[in-house]
Amino acid sequence: MDVSRCEDQEQQDPDSDFASFCQGIEMAVTIPYVGSHLQYGLNFCKGQSYKQTVWVPGVTFNECLQRELSWSCGVSKFLHIRRCNLFGSPTNENSKSFRTFTTLAYLRDGSTKHFDFAVIGSGVAGLRYALEVAKHGSVAVITKAEPHESNTNYAQGGVSAVLCPSDSVESHMRDTIVAGAYLCDEDTVKIVCTEGPDRIRELIAIGASFDHGEDGNLHLAREGGHSHHRIVHAADMTGREIERALLEAVINDPNISVFKHHFAIDLLTSQDGLGTVCHGVDALNTETQEVIRFISKVTLLASGGAGHIYPSTTNPLVATGDGMAMAHRAQAVISNMEFVQFHPTALADEGLPIKLKKTRENAFLITEAVRGDGGILYNLSMERFMPLYDERAELAPRDVVARSIDDQLKKRNEKYVLLDISHKPREKILSHFPNIANECLQHGLDITRQPIPVIPAAHYMCGGVRAGLQGETNVHGLYVAGEVACTGLHGANRLASNSLLEALVFARRAVQPSIDHMKSSSLDLSASNLWTWPVVPKSLGCDVMHKILRITKEVRKELQSVMWKYVGIVRSTTRLQEAEQKISELEAKWETYLFEHGWQQTMVPLEACELRNLFCCAKLVLSSALTRHESRGLHYTVDFPYLEESKRLPTVIFPSSHPMSTWSSRQLHQHLTCQSAV
Numbered sequence: 199m200d201v202s203r204c205e206d207q208e209q210q211d212p213d214s215d216f217a218s219f220c221q222g223i224e225m226a227v228t229i230p231y232v233g234s235h236l237q238y239g240l241n242f243c244k245g246q247s248y249k250q251t252v253w254v255p256g257v258t259f260n261e262c263l264q265r266e267l268s269w270s271c272g273v274s275k276f277l278h279i280r281r282c283n284l285f286g287s288p289t290n291e292n293s294k295s296f297r298t299f300t301t302l303a304y305l306r307d308g309s310t311k312h313f314d315f316a317v318i319g320s321g322v323a324g325l326r327y328a329l330e331v332a333k334h335g336s337v338a339v340i341t342k343a344e345p346h347e348s349n350t351n352y353a354q355g356g357v358s359a360v361l362c363p364s365d366s367v368e369s370h371m372r373d374t375i376v377a378g379a380y381l382c383d384e385d386t387v388k389i390v391c392t393e394g395p396d397r398i399r400e401l402i403a404i405g406a407s408f409d410h411g412e413d414g415n416l417h418l419a420r421e422g423g424h425s426h427h428r429i430v431h432a433a434d435m436t437g438r439e440i441e442r443a444l445l446e447a448v449i450n451d452p453n454i455s456v457f458k459h460h461f462a463i464d465l466l467t468s469q470d471g472l473g474t475v476c477h478g479v480d481a482l483n484t485e486t487q488e489v490i491r492f493i494s495k496v497t498l499l500a501s502g503g504a505g506h507i508y509p510s511t512t513n514p515l516v517a518t519g520d521g522m523a524m525a526h527r528a529q530a531v532i533s534n535m536e537f538v539q540f541h542p543t544a545l546a547d548e549g550l551p552i553k554l555k556k557t558r559e560n561a562f563l564i565t566e567a568v569r570g571d572g573g574i575l576y577n578l579s580m581e582r583f584m585p586l587y588d589e590r591a592e593l594a595p596r597d598v599v600a601r602s603i604d605d606q607l608k609k610r611n612e613k614y615v616l617l618d619i620s621h622k623p624r625e626k627i628l629s630h631f632p633n634i635a636n637e638c639l640q641h642g643l644d645i646t647r648q649p650i651p652v653i654p655a656a657h658y659m660c661g662g663v664r665a666g667l668q669g670e671t672n673v674h675g676l677y678v679a680g681e682v683a684c685t686g687l688h689g690a691n692r693l694a695s696n697s698l699l700e701a702l703v704f705a706r707r708a709v710q711p712s713i714d715h716m717k718s719s720s721l722d723l724s725a726s727n728l729w730t731w732p733v734v735p736k737s738l739g740c741d742v743m744h745k746i747l748r749i750t751k752e753v754r755k756e757l758q759s760v761m762w763k764y765v766g767i768v769r770s771t772t773r774l775q776e777a778e779q780k781i782s783e784l785e786a787k788w789e790t791y792l793f794e795h796g797w798q799q800t801m802v803p804l805e806a807c808e809l810r811n812l813f814c815c816a817k818l819v820l821s822s823a824l825t826r827h828e829s830r831g832l833h834y835t836v837d838f839p840y841l842e843e844s845k846r847l848p849t850v851i852f853p854s855s856h857p858m859s860t861w862s863s864r865q866l867h868q869h870l871t872c873q874s875a876v
Contacts, residue, residue, distance in 0.1 A: 323680030356431030378689025534661030549651025551642030669708030690831020
């Protein structure tokens with residue numbers, strides 16, 4: 199039975215299920231945290247490096263991990279994450295369901311596709327990589343919605359690169375490291391800043407069109423944290439233009455197949471001695487409700503961020519942390535997840551003269567370039583406040599501006615502040631920010647005459663899947679690029695317009711090792727059935743599925759609310775611990791509800807899988823935040839308000855060898871040994 203056609207049949211009060219679901223949630227009992235033993239070696243030590251890192255105390259690791267898991271093969275010192283298993287769940291009889299499944303009662307799809315390269319995500323990183331590796335083999339680009347629906351498409355500001363004679367790579371490096379609160383990896387920063395100009399030229403050759411000045415040269419803007427004009431842009435719709443050019447090239451490439459509306463569920467992995475190997479990914483075609491298994495020699499994760507762990511985010515709906523969660527479940531190493539960037543200036547709809555008829559799915563971004571072009575921040579009394587917080591005023595890095603706005607809002611009990619660019623020439627405003635001007639005008643606000651109401655919103659994850667200098671991970675055959683990756687470039691805070699740059703550079707750097715891996719690998723065409731097949735829960739019945747989806751929607755809102763209230767711009771140990779407890783109980787209660795209503799471990803409806811990933815990412819953020827006993831960059835805690843040089847270390851979450859206790863933390867299939875794998 200098609201669940202999407204059954205929603206009108208449920209007549210019950212929509213709030214009654216959630217009310218009964220929440221009853222007794224405070225009574226949930228959690229199991230103790232346990233340590234983990236690393237079951238595989240890593241091959242990071244080939245020029246890539248985290249200089250220093252943090253590890254979980256009391257955890258036994260393979261010796262080569264401590265020697266090799268570094269960006270620059272330097273010091274192997276790790277920040278202490280005390281909860282490697284993240285959150286436990288209540289012990290109850292329903293947990294037995296996690297290990298059993300019955301495929302005969304559910305739709306089990308058997309469609310398998312074989313490719314040399316599988317690319318998960320269709321933003322700038324995924325598309326740029328696909329165009330290069332397609333010269334050497336077949337490529338599947340697997341994208342969750344329409345191909346253009348990515349964080350790239352919503353990027354307004356531009357791409358930073360040293361293209362002006364008065365600028366220098368050293369200056370760009372210095373700005374990046376200062377913005378990153380000195381937690382950036384210097385080797386990574388040097389590579390990205392050095393290779394950036396060539397990546398811009400490649401984009402132009404592919405067909406991207408950027409703004410030019412009257413002299414015929416590229417018009418270079420300046421944004422907060424930058425000491426020079428170095429932002430290449432296409433008005434205030436740069437990401438959209440880059441996405442357009444890359445998509446056009448991808449569509450015209452005969453070696454690339456684009457699978458739109460395919461939601462990546464879990465990576466297909468096996469154990470090869472001490473190592474984990476990736477063989478592709480399972481995906482759900484959300485239009486046909488068919489599960490497709492992609493077997494590939496190489497997999498690139500370019501799935502974007504996890505902005506929707508918060509209620510207000512500039513990210514599109516697809517940004518639910520799918521790649522980070524899949525990689526974590528596949529035993530990839532995760533790093534720096536406490537550093538969540540809140541963009542200081544999202545449009546505050548509450549302050550618009552003409553109110554919206556319905557709430558936006560994602561916040562409308564007011565680009566950093568507005569402040570770079572001279573925009574001034576005021577409170578509602580029209581008092582300029584940024585000079586009170588930082589000598590760089592409106593040009594301070596995003597973390598500083600976001601905290602300053604947050605402080606103003608709390609002190610004055612106001613809901614938004616004002617960003618004013620109206621003192622600049624009208625023609626300049628309209629030519630530089632046509633998209634913003636048009637959006638505001640639709641709601642009765644003329645930005646050439648009136649200030650813009652703004653408020654911070656979740657924007658970018660500086661942490662992610664830990665990557666080497668060629669985008670490689672500790673999982674063999676798995677590469678990462680873009681926001682899903684933690685390369686060491688951003689440190690504790692991303693410098694404006696460095697995200698598209700990083701995606702371009704690392705997508706390109708991952709190409710050659712991917713080709714080498716592909717050529718040394720082979721596809722076993724009979725391997726598809728070695729992993730348990732996910733199932734679409736059509737036979738649960740319309741009424742049951744309707745209840746489950748409604749509960750799932752409410753739990754998602756509650757999770758987002760907890761994250762914003764307790765794990766937002768300003769944090770404290772007590773509030774982080776409260777969030778940890780609340781999220782653990784919320785997840786346990788949700789999973790119990792699912793399995794009491796006939797749920798099975800391998801069921802994969804989109805809404806439940808997204809919440810599964812959101813829970814996983816929220817817990818990764820929390821565990822990392824609780825570990826960092828200082829305030830650095832995007833992580834500010836009132837209990838440790840100062841920088842501490844001894845803690846200038848990345849946080850690292852290693853995989854657990856113990857069975858994960860929650861659905862969000864486990865793969866749907868069991869790990870295979872190397873004898874069974876492709």
